[in-house]
Amino acid sequence: MILKRHLRKAYTCARGYYLAVSQPTPDAPRVTTRLHGVLKARFRHRIGPRYYSLYRLAAIEPSRWNDYVIDNKDYGDNFRAISAERYRTIINRKSLFSDHCQRHGLPTPELRVIVSPSTASLDGDRSSTRRLVAPSVRRWLELMGDRADDLFIKPDDGAYGDGAFSASRRGNRWHYQGRTTTANDLFYFIRERANEGQMRFIVQSRIQAHDKLRGLMSPTAVGCVRIVTYMRDGQAHLFCAEIKLTAGDGDTDNFGLAANGNMVSAVDMDSGRLSVGYASRSPVWPVIQPVSEHPDTGRRIEGTRLPLWEEVKSLALQAQRSLPEVKTIGWDIAITPEGPLILEGNTTYGLASLQIAHQRGFRREMEQIFQG
Incomplete structure (x- = not known):
C-alpha cells in the first residue's frame, strides 16, 4: 500500500x-x-x-519569478494569522454572510431556503436565517412559493464553486443537472447532497449580468468582479481587481487552475477598463494564452469599460469597513441590471487568477498587507 x-x-x-x-x-x-x-x-x-x-x-x-505568490499552506497560514477565526467564519459561512449583509445594508442576492442534512439540529443557530431552514418538503414549498423561476444552489461553506449548480423552472417542472423533475424531487435531490457531504446548502435567487456585460458572459453563468480590499491604520483600501469571464455552458465562473474554459481579465482600478483576457487552450494542463475576443460571442475584451465601476468600488470598501477585524478580503461582486451585488467574500483568496490576469506577481504587496 x-x-x-x-x-x-x-x-x-x-x-x-x-x-x-x-x-x-x-x-x-x-x-x-x-x-x-x-x-x-x-x-x-x-x-x-x-x-x-x-x-x-x-x-x-x-x-x-520570485515576485509571484504560490498558493500553498504557508500562504494560507498568513491569512489565518492576521484575522480571528470568529470573524472569518461570518464570511466563510454563506448563510451567516447573507445575514451580515442584511444587517449592514450590503446588497446581496436573496437567500430563499436553507437545506440541512437530515440529522442536523437548529440548536445554537441564533441568526435570522434560521427561519429559512426547510426541514421538510412541506416547508420547502412554503418558502419557495411561486416567485422563483431561476435558482442558484451551493454549499453553505463551499469554495471554488464546488458543488454549486443552477435550477430553472418551466411550467411546473424544474430543470437541473440534466434532470427534469417536480419541486418536491428538487428538494430531495438537494437533501441527498446535504446528507452525503454532511453540510448545509443554500438556495438563492439566480442573478443576471448587466446588459452591457452579456457579450462577455455565457448565458448560463454570471462572471463576477474579484476585488481585493485591506485594512491599514483603521481605513479600508482597494488593492487590485479582475473580472471572471464565463464561457461555454458551465454553471459557475470559477477559474481554478484554468481547467474549465473560463477567462480572467485585469480591471484597471481607476477607469474600470479591462485588459486582454487570459485562458488555457487545454483542459488538461494550463497552457495560458491571451484572448482578445470572447470565444462564444466574438466581443472584444480589451478596452471594455465595466458599467457601474465606481459603485462596485464603493460597495467593496463599504463591505470591508463592515468587517474591520478581517484585515484583507477578496470580494466577488456581480454587476447586475439592479446594480452591484456582493455574492461572497473570501478570507483566504487565491492569488493565481489575479496574477494571471495582471501578468505580474504580487508578493511584495501581499507581504505589506500581512504586515499591516
Missing part, C-alpha cells in the same frame, strides 16, 4: 513535468528551452511545473 502511494506520487510528479515541457507555447517554442526553464523554476525558485505554466514564466525574466 505504501509502495503504491509512493509510485502514484512519483507518477503524478513526472507527468506534471512532462506536460509542462511537452505543451508548446509561443513563449518557449523549443523543448530544450522549456525543460531548462521548468527545472530552473523548481530548483532555484521552488516553483513547480504547474505554476510555471500558469504564470507563463517562459515569457518572464527569471529575475521576476
Whole structure:
C-alpha cells in the first residue's frame, strides 16, 4: 500500500513535468528551452511545473519569478494569522454572510431556503436565517412559493464553486443537472447532497449580468468582479481587481487552475477598463494564452469599460469597513441590471487568477498587507 502511494506520487510528479515541457507555447517554442526553464523554476525558485505554466514564466525574466505568490499552506497560514477565526467564519459561512449583509445594508442576492442534512439540529443557530431552514418538503414549498423561476444552489461553506449548480423552472417542472423533475424531487435531490457531504446548502435567487456585460458572459453563468480590499491604520483600501469571464455552458465562473474554459481579465482600478483576457487552450494542463475576443460571442475584451465601476468600488470598501477585524478580503461582486451585488467574500483568496490576469506577481504587496 505504501509502495503504491509512493509510485502514484512519483507518477503524478513526472507527468506534471512532462506536460509542462511537452505543451508548446509561443513563449518557449523549443523543448530544450522549456525543460531548462521548468527545472530552473523548481530548483532555484521552488516553483513547480504547474505554476510555471500558469504564470507563463517562459515569457518572464527569471529575475521576476520570485515576485509571484504560490498558493500553498504557508500562504494560507498568513491569512489565518492576521484575522480571528470568529470573524472569518461570518464570511466563510454563506448563510451567516447573507445575514451580515442584511444587517449592514450590503446588497446581496436573496437567500430563499436553507437545506440541512437530515440529522442536523437548529440548536445554537441564533441568526435570522434560521427561519429559512426547510426541514421538510412541506416547508420547502412554503418558502419557495411561486416567485422563483431561476435558482442558484451551493454549499453553505463551499469554495471554488464546488458543488454549486443552477435550477430553472418551466411550467411546473424544474430543470437541473440534466434532470427534469417536480419541486418536491428538487428538494430531495438537494437533501441527498446535504446528507452525503454532511453540510448545509443554500438556495438563492439566480442573478443576471448587466446588459452591457452579456457579450462577455455565457448565458448560463454570471462572471463576477474579484476585488481585493485591506485594512491599514483603521481605513479600508482597494488593492487590485479582475473580472471572471464565463464561457461555454458551465454553471459557475470559477477559474481554478484554468481547467474549465473560463477567462480572467485585469480591471484597471481607476477607469474600470479591462485588459486582454487570459485562458488555457487545454483542459488538461494550463497552457495560458491571451484572448482578445470572447470565444462564444466574438466581443472584444480589451478596452471594455465595466458599467457601474465606481459603485462596485464603493460597495467593496463599504463591505470591508463592515468587517474591520478581517484585515484583507477578496470580494466577488456581480454587476447586475439592479446594480452591484456582493455574492461572497473570501478570507483566504487565491492569488493565481489575479496574477494571471495582471501578468505580474504580487508578493511584495501581499507581504505589506500581512504586515499591516
